[in-house]
Amino acid sequence: MSRARAIWLVARRELMERGRSKGFIGSLILTEVFVVGSMLLQATLASGENQIRVGYVGDPPAALAPAMNAVAQRDEGRVELRTYVDRGAAEAALGTDEIGGAILPGDGPDDPGTLLFKAEPDDRVVATVSEAILALRLAEAGVNLSPPAVESIEPVSAADQASFLLANVGVIFLFISIFSFGYWVLSGVVEEKQSRVVEVVLATVRPRDLLMGKVFGIGVLGLVQLLILLVTGLIAAGFVGRIELPATTLPTFAMLLLWFVLGYVLYSTLFGVLGALASRMEEASNVTTPVSFLAMGAYFLSIFVVLNDPDGLVARIASLVPPAAPMVVPMRAALGAIEWWEVVISVVVTVLFIYALFVVGGRVYTGAVLQTGGRMKLRDAWRSAR
Amino acid sequence: MLEVHDLAKRYGNVVALDGATFTAHEGRLVGFLGPNGAGKTTTMRCVFGLATPDRGETRWRGNPIDQPMRLRFGYMPEQRGLYPRMKVGEQLSYFAQHHGLSGRDAKTAAARWLDRFGLADRSGAKLEELSHGNQQRVQLAVALVHDPELLVLDEPFSGLDPIGTATMTEVLRERAAAGVGVVFSSHQLDLVENVCEDVVIIAKGRIVAQGPIDELKRASGRRHLEVEVAGGNGAWINSLGDVQVLEQRGDRVRLLVADTLDLPATLAQAGRAGTIRRFSFEPPALSDLFMEAIGEDGRDTPEVHR
Numbered sequence: 001m002s003r004a005r006a007i008w009l010v011a012r013r014e015l016m017e018r019g020r021s022k023g024f025i026g027s028l029i030l031t032e033v034f035v036v037g038s039m040l041l042q043a044t045l046a047s048g049e050n051q052i053r054v055g056y057v058g059d060p061p062a063a064l065a066p067a068m069n070a071v072a073q074r075d076e077g078r079v080e081l082r083t084y085v086d087r088g089a090a091e092a093a094l095g096t097d098e099i100g101g102a103i104l105p106g107d108g109p110d111d112p113g114t115l116l117f118k119a120e121p122d123d124r125v126v127a128t129v130s131e132a133i134l135a136l137r138l139a140e141a142g143v144n145l146s147p148p149a150v151e152s153i154e155p156v157s158a159a160d161q162a163s164f165l166l167a168n169v170g171v172i173f174l175f176i177s178i179f180s181f182g183y184w185v186l187s188g189v190v191e192e193k194q195s196r197v198v199e200v201v202l203a204t205v206r207p208r209d210l211l212m213g214k215v216f217g218i219g220v221l222g223l224v225q226l227l228i229l230l231v232t233g234l235i236a237a238g239f240v241g242r243i244e245l246p247a248t249t250l251p252t253f254a255m256l257l258l259w260f261v262l263g264y265v266l267y268s269t270l271f272g273v274l275g276a277l278a279s280r281m282e283e284a285s286n287v288t289t290p291v292s293f294l295a296m297g298a299y300f301l302s303i304f305v306v307l308n309d310p311d312g313l314v315a316r317i318a319s320l321v322p323p324a325a326p327m328v329v330p331m332r333a334a335l336g337a338i339e340w341w342e343v344v345i346s347v348v349v350t351v352l353f354i355y356a357l358f359v360v361g362g363r364v365y366t367g368a369v370l371q372t373g374g375r376m377k378l379r380d381a382w383r384s385a386r
Numbered sequence: 387m388l389e390v391h392d393l394a395k396r397y398g399n400v401v402a403l404d405g406a407t408f409t410a411h412e413g414r415l416v417g418f419l420g421p422n423g424a425g426k427t428t429t430m431r432c433v434f435g436l437a438t439p440d441r442g443e444t445r446w447r448g449n450p451i452d453q454p455m456r457l458r459f460g461y462m463p464e465q466r467g468l469y470p471r472m473k474v475g476e477q478l479s480y481f482a483q484h485h486g487l488s489g490r491d492a493k494t495a496a497a498r499w500l501d502r503f504g505l506a507d508r509s510g511a512k513l514e515e516l517s518h519g520n521q522q523r524v525q526l527a528v529a530l531v532h533d534p535e536l537l538v539l540d541e542p543f544s545g546l547d548p549i550g551t552a553t554m555t556e557v558l559r560e561r562a563a564a565g566v567g568v569v570f571s572s573h574q575l576d577l578v579e580n581v582c583e584d585v586v587i588i589a590k591g592r593i594v595a596q597g598p599i600d601e602l603k604r605a606s607g608r609r610h611l612e613v614e615v616a617g618g619n620g621a622w623i624n625s626l627g628d629v630q631v632l633e634q635r636g637d638r639v640r641l642l643v644a645d646t647l648d649l650p651a652t653l654a655q656a657g658r659a660g661t662i663r664r665f666s667f668e669p670p671a672l673s674d675l676f677m678e679a680i681g682e683d684g685r686d687t688p689e690v691h692r
Contacts, residue, residue, distance in 0.1 A: 009483055017472060196467025200528060203434040203461040204484045206453065370436055 006205045010213025028225055036236045050077040055090045055102035067132035094118040101125040159246040167334030170256045171327055175299045178263045181222035186271035188214055190284045198369055207366040215268050226260050252334045262350050263326025273361035276368040277376045294323050302327040310337030319346045322353035387411050388567050392442035395428055402428040404591035410569045415562050417578035418571040420588035426571040427464050430538050434461050457485045460534035464541050466525050468513050474524055475509030478531050485532035499527040519550055539570035555581050579672035587679045595679040603669035609645050610668050614638040617660035
């Protein structure tokens, strides 16, 4: 039987067994609910914030509503003006939160009128209404008072903001996916060792092939989950219509998937190899602590340093360090702060690193996975495999 | 024919194998015996490539054993283990496929062996839901599912109840009759004596005896003489010369004697002492051969945890 078939058999077992497990389906549903839910929640909260409803007792001047909207638009908001016959009707509307504030116009030019609230005055309503009324009055008095025009030398567009958000959220997904599926490889390796089934398996399968098949099978599950998350996230965003997706969305997604694959293979192999040194799950967590710290370090570097200075020296160097690259490069790419050739070099360096990891780690795994009775030292595992 | 030639293996300072050499023929049940830590498991692991010998080699039907060849072998390790949460039928089929069977053939074979062990209705159950005895049966089925040419079983009888022992014996005999090579280790010497044609005895990493049990017995210079003489005082045995009294209880005495003992003369002496109720002259039991073969210093080999 070919080695490829052995690897495929192992991978397929992982896919079938884990893909059907409550753990996988449960975590998928949970993350899905979290992602879509948080988007919907944010969207509803945001739309509520940006809509102001104001009441007016009597007939409002025709220019009032446009004036208030002009003010509100600076915050991408809207104002809805409702009219009431008398103060009592307006108070009733305030009582049921139908409107946020009610304008009681003054009796003459000298009477500025009143802005009535149910309880705590809403600052946004106060500011919007006051500014609009003031502008109207000045216009009536023949004074044209426009505020200065606002301009930026390096304007931040809505698309830029969305890119920023995308980069952030994407790298969080990436980190969580790499970590959780890498951890599955770890627990899989330890379970096989603990249940001793590994001896039966290795009577026909080469140790490296077993590790490779396991990494591959679980990786496919991880990729499927990440894809589902990204696609449903996109759909939810489109449905809500709030986030304007930048043109870089698809390249960013492609980048996230690519680096999920690289990052996952790198970390899960590390987890698997070190996990083989342990004979129980509790030991495995200890043995792999340095790898967990490495992954977290890369993530924090990405969100604290690279995000603020995506084409700085640190970011450039980190892109060439294989354990950091999977979280740094997609972040830079999402922010549009990386050249294509830099990405190519990063990928090549990371792939080479993974290859070396398989050669070295494969030997450690081979030496360690059949040894029982306590935690093994790296050196001993290396030596006992030949 | 399985040939193990000059295998040597060290784990740190512990010598697990020290030039072990033996052969095991197809069609015969071969018992692989030895005290704990003598090197049985390490030998089996070398056959399956799970341990790499420092020296020596293993051959099957004249060729050095390699990975493709191992796919035609069946193995049951001492430390039993399967996937606890995997369904029994799928598990068998999975291992069958690793041995080279197509998906469809693997399914058929899995169903056949489950049926054979009376587990046909448990095919969809997870392994961990089965009783201990049934898990053992599944483990054996994993070793058998691909119709191997060579079966190597590490302590297949340990932990089995009498019914399980009978099933195991039946299956092993049937496989041997089908021309399969069957080698298994065991500490139950009486069972091995009943079941096996051949034995290989290992002590401290070296083979100290091997061959057909009958031949080994015949070759042994010692015999067991058991005599029951009613009315005698037991003093008659003093005239026998060079014998070792193994057991003396009432009128009955068990002696270890040389195979050259003059039987008619002994019988006559016993007859003069009283009425003979029993007189048996037999080769030693396998357990005696075993003790003799491993010698005094072979008995307390340290256990190697590997």
